[in-house]
Amino acid sequence: MAYKKKLIEVALPLKAINEASAREKSIRQGHPSTLHLWWSRKPTATARAVIFAQMIDDPSEHPEKFPTEEAQEQERQRLFRLIEELVQWENSTNEKLLNQAREEIWKSWRNTCEENKDHPLAAELFNPDKLPAFHDPFAGGGSIPLEAQMLGLESYASDLNPVAVLINKAMIEIPPKFAGKPPVNPESGRQKEITAGSWKGAQGLAEDVHYYGKWMRDEAKKRICHLYPKVEITKEMTKERPDLEHYIGQKLTVIAWLWVRTVKSPNPAFAHVDVPLAYTFMLSTKAGKESYVEPVIEGDNYRFTVKVGKSKDVETAKNGTKFGQGKEFKCLLSETPIDFPYIRAEAKAERLGQRLMAIVAEGPKGRVYLSPTPEQEIIASQAEPDDVPDTDLPKKALGFRIQEYGMVKWRHLFTSRQLVALTTFSDLVKESVERVKNDALTAGMSEDGSSLKDGGTGATAYADAVAVYLAFALSKQADLGNSLCGWEPIAQCPRHLFGRQAIPMAWSFAEGNPLGSSSGSWDVFIEGIYKAFSKTFEATKSSFSGTAFQADASTQDASIFKVVSTDPPYYDNISYADLSDFFYIWLRRSLKPVFTELFATMAVPKAEELVATPYRHGSKEKAEVFFMEGMTQAMHRLAKHTHPAFPVTIYYAFKQSETEKEGTASTGWETFLEAVIQAGFTLSGTWPIRTENGSRMRSMGSNVLASSIILACRRRDENASSATRREFLNALKSELPADLKHLQRGNIAPVDLAQAAIGPGMAIYTRYSKVIDAEGKALSVREALTLINQILDEVLAEQEGDFxxxxxxxxxxxxxxxxxxxxxxxxxxxxxxxxxxxxxxxxxxxxxxxxxxxxxxxxxxxxxxxxxxxxxxxxxxxxxxxxxxxxxxxxxxxxxxxxxxxxxxxxxxxxxxxxxxxxxxxxxxxxxxxxxxxxxxxxxxxxxxxxxxxxxxxxxxxxxxxx
Incomplete structure (x- = not known):
């Protein structure tokens, strides 16, 4: 069939998309990403704009309506203005605007159907009364399938990773099932007064997640509150801290216990001393509210005391027991250097300890920093966890170093008290299922006898659904309730583990109070999920359809005749499977009865994961071959089964780039492009999407152009001919100037021009079955990119003649x-x-x-x-x-x-x-x-x-x- 170019194959309002995507990173409350953490999740603004532009005809394809370039550009600008509105976060639930976008998609689709009514598969491919379905085979964090659904498409999401599958179920599958239904909890009362149709989107479900989350907190307090005692301010404490006098007799709720890891001094004279391995002793660096820990030497040992105000010994307060350039530590008493080989050896011998350094409590006027007490330390040591997941950490993985310090199982990342809290809340997730089901039946919800995994929509399935979001709160508890969470002295709160896509070692850590009300508490996690519901799923309708399932993108056949937009793994940048085991072990413990097949394995599948990891495949070369073959298979299936009327859009994270004499080169980028081309795709566009703050330009020579490149791809003609290198060059010289002019007229930013020009350049390269050089060898992707950059420079230089x-x-x-x-x-x-x-x-x-x-x-x-x-x-x-x-x-x-x-x-x-x-x-x-x-x-x-x-x-x- 002859296809019409879509808007994304001609032009995009990149500036508006980039600005909205960058801004979105600072939006936390109510954002869908706050449901559950996932690494390198695409901004919803980007996904929404890309899918919309992928579905809409470019005005140049309708000369009967827009006969002149000026008319076409005016229509294109109208569509741009719509996209500029769509990408704004505040418009995520703007029904009027969303309906306008959906109507544009329908209008374009009906035109396509009319033009293809004589197609041999018209009944299957071009039904004017039904939009084609959407599929993301590398669904990950779910932004892309969610936005496809919000634009009116039946959305399918698949991933090999069970954690990703569960996130997508929570995003696109569960909310529509129960959209418009009232809550069932007995204390709401509102379900008796308001009809089901009055509840907007998933508000009723959100109310129940909120209610049963609070119920879990209350139950947990009954079971483990003895492990989280308050701190009573005594007169004795005021001898060293006169500022505490007005707190005497008060019992303050603890926000966090601040611990430091210790190792026996290597100096034989002080071998009995547990030396603190502290990178800093600063507790608060906020101006006017400074506070720090001071080690007090007493004979041949020491104790910690907390001081307020600025330290007289600024260097020690700032650097703790660091030594030299911060690469090792020193003994607090003898100043003997303690290097990392010694620390690692002691850790593997299970002689790495921990000591309470300070307590952070909630006072009537804010944070109160207190010296540690023996009682608090003893209570923490009395915790005895039971039925803890015993899964092994990977022996070696990208972003992991903690195994070198004796942490070889996932449970080693948590203190005993943290494990007790996690197992308690996990048990309560399982207990909540029966409670929600009974309340739902009492409230009058129908019962079809089917569970959520079997497609049910009655009381049983509803109880399963509530449990999913409660388990997500448990994931948040694990992320902010482990022994690798640092303390942030500026914000004065614990830092969650996954500040980046790695699990680094932490020498001092903050143990938050899950039963409190500040950062690190169950209440905060439940509130965050509740707010995500209130915004993300406000516009969700029961008519929206979504399905998430587990599948390997390189072998599945699930995307037949669907619109495809996807964000595949990025070569060797992120080890998704290894990282997600952190969450999987707790989700499995809580939800295995709900999703028996999804959580059938002890850990996340790893052998089939499409990343180039040398430690998994034996060498860098073998890892690249695995990635190339697997990605080519996955791309081949997309090319074979995608809907012919639409381009496939594929995201690629443009990292590992370097600038060479012949242009920009990147092993991952080239390997990925090679896989796309070998799969039978021809490129029709490449668009740089930046999700970082664009107010400054970092290192002009390092080519930090974009966070992602969007590739628009079409199936290559099976009868495509080959070309010589000379023919390819001539085609570049002939066609690229006009394409470049078009990009400039579309106002692409100069910083993005070189990357965007790859699109029309690679469109020429990929329309041939192959390009042959003078020696009869196939021209590589790297060589093609070099020639495209070369011609781009020539075209820009030729523009000088216009001046x-x-x-x-x-x-x-x-x-x-x-x-x-x-x-x-x-x-x-x-x-x-x-x-x-x-x-x-x-x-x-x-x-x-x-x-x-x-x-x-x-x-x-x-x-x-x-x-x-x-x-x-x-x-x-x-x-x-x-x-x-x-x-x-x-x-x-x-x-x-x-x-x-x-x-x-x-x-x-x-x-x-x-x-x-x-x-x-x-x-x-x-x-x-x-x-x-x-x-x-x-x-x-x-x-x-x-x-x-x-x-x-x-x-x-x-x-x-x-x-």
């Missing part, structure tokens, strides 16, 4: 000197070659010449009263730098005033800004590059203001005559 002679001189001078001074003789010689003169350019107002030195004027050195209408020697160079001057000083409206005067001449200014950015990137001139990038990114708004406001100086009644 006036003065601007061409300035460009060449800037490449060599920037805004620094250079010799007059060099400048004059160059001016002859460019058919201009130094004196003429001084007159033009772009440079200064004095004392035998010449330099270009910086934007802030240009005259503020410049008017292009009265400039007798107007240059493109002036346009660009005056625009930068007014943009930085007065914003987009000030720049729009100049653009209005320039008319169509302004287009050349944008072209020069692209070229200057590329030059600055090559020369590593970050500050100037930021200015050129900012000008291009602001261009759409500048042009909008220019068109709408027609800002003109007083007395001027005409625009500069357009060329």
């Amino acid at each position: 006036d002679a003065d601007s061409r001189w300035a460009l060449s001078w800037f490449e060599q000197f920037g805004f620094a001074e250079g010799e007059y003789g060099v400048a004059e010689t160059l001016s002859k070659a460019k058919n201009t003169s130094v004196s003429g350019m001084v007159e033009a107002g772009i440079l200064t010449s004095k004392g035998g030195k010449v330099s270009l004027l910086k934007p802030n050195e240009l005259p503020e009263d410049w008017d292009p209408a009265r400039d007798s020697r107007l240059t493109v160079w002036e346009m660009v730098h005056h625009l930068i001057r007014v943009l930085e000083a007065g914003g987009e409206s000030a720049a729009a005033e100049i653009v209005t005067k320039l008319g169509s001449k302004a287009d050349a200014a944008r072209e020069l800004a692209y070229l200057l950015y590329t030059l600055c990137e090559r020369k590593k001139r970050a500050q100037e590059a930021l200015s050129y990038n900012a000008l291009v990114q602001s261009w759409p708004e500048i042009m909008r203001l220019s068109r709408e406001e027609k800002v003109l100086p007083k007395g001027q009644t005409h625009l500069i005559e357009e060329e």
Whole structure:
């Protein structure tokens, strides 16, 4: 069939998508990611924009409606404005806006069906009354399937990892089953007064998760509160701490116990001493509320005491018992160095201990830091956990070092008291199932006798569903309730384990109070899940359909004729399976009766996981072969079974990149592209999506372009011919200039241009069955990327011919000197070659010449009263730098005033800004590059203001005559 290009294959409003995606990372309350942690989860803004643009025809495919380029661009901008609204977090549950997006998808789909009504599989593929289903075969954290569902598609999510499958069930499968239903808990009462239809989305389910979570907390208090005593402030304590006098007699709830690991001193004279391995003794670094631990030496031993205020010994308070460059420790009493080989040996001999360093309590006016007491330490040691998961840690894995310190089982990551808390809450998750079921039946919910895993929607299935979210709270308890959680002295709270995609060793740790009300408590976890429900699933309807299941993407056949968008594993960046065992052991303990098949194995499946891990496959080479073969199989299945009317969109994390003479190279990137191409795909677009803060540019030479690259792919024609290297080069030279112009007109940021240009370049490379070099060998992906970058540079350089002679001189001078001074003789010689003169350019107002030195004027050195209408020697160079001057000083409206005067001449200014950015990137001139990038990114708004406001100086009644 002849397909129509979708919007994502032509243009995207990247600036709006990037800004919304970056902003989303700072949104915690109510975000779907707060249901359960997953690594490298895609922002919902990105997923929503990509799927929408993947489903919508580009206006250029409908010349009957949009006959001119101008009409097509106007329609494209209308769709861009819709996307710009869609990606805003505040619009996640905006039903009016979501319905508008869904209607656009339906409109485009009905056009597709009409055009393919004579297709031999029309009944199966092109039903105008039913949208095609969606499938993500590497579903991970569930953002992509969730957004497909919110856009009105029947959503399928699969993953090999059972933790990911459960997260996706909680995102797309469970909420629609019980959407619109009232809560069943006996204390709500509201279910008796409000009909089921009055409950919006999954609010009723959220109410019950909240209620039964509180019930679990109350039950846990009955069973284990003796292990979490309050701290009574006695008169004795005030001898060292007069500031505690107004607390005498009060019993304060503990927020956290702060522990430090210890090892016996290697000095024989102090072999009885448990030396603290502390990276810092600081408890609070907040201005005006400083607090720290002070070790007090008493004979041949020591004790800890807590001080308030600034320490007199700043170095010790800040660095603890670190020694040298922080690579080892020292004995507190003898100052004998303690290196890591000694610590590791002691740890493996089970002689690594821990000692209470401080207690953080909740006072009437905030945090109160207290010295440790023997009673508190004894109570913690009395905890005796039972029925604890005994699963082994991986012997070796990416991001794991803790095995070197005697931690060889997952339970070793927790203190005895933490294990008691986790097993208690886990038992209560299991107990909650029967309680919820009975309450549901009492409240009048029907019973179909089927469990959740069997597709039930009655009381039994509902009880299973509530248990899933309660188990997610247990995962949060594990993440913030283990012995690798540090203490944050600025925020004054425990840090959760997974601040990054690794499990690092922690020498001091904060043990939060699960029965309290602050960070680390069960209450906080339940509230977080409740808030996620209130926002994420507010717009969920029972008509939405979602299914999550466990499957290997390289072998499954589940994606037949579905729209596909997916975020596969990133070569060797993240060891998902090894990391997720941390959660799996507790989820399995709590939910195995609910999902017997999903939790059938003792640990997460690892052998089939598509990551290039040398420790798992024996060598780096074997790991790469495994990744390549597995990813090619997975991509082949996507190419074979995806719906032919739509491109497949695939995310790739652009990491491990390096800049070489011939262009950007990355083993993971090239291997991934090779797998995509070998699977039978041709690329129709590559889009850089940044989810980091874009306000600054890091290391110009390191090519940190994007957090992810989105690949838009189509099935390659089975009858595609091969091409020679020369034919490929000729096609690049012929087609890439027009594609590049189109990208620039679409206002892609200069920082993203090189990566986006790979799309049309690889589209040419991949439309051939293969490209053959002069020796008869197939041209590799790396060689193709090198040629694409080479032609891109040539095309940008050729754009120089569009500029006036003065601007061409300035460009060449800037490449060599920037805004620094250079010799007059060099400048004059160059001016002859460019058919201009130094004196003429001084007159033009772009440079200064004095004392035998010449330099270009910086934007802030240009005259503020410049008017292009009265400039007798107007240059493109002036346009660009005056625009930068007014943009930085007065914003987009000030720049729009100049653009209005320039008319169509302004287009050349944008072209020069692209070229200057590329030059600055090559020369590593970050500050100037930021200015050129900012000008291009602001261009759409500048042009909008220019068109709408027609800002003109007083007395001027005409625009500069357009060329």
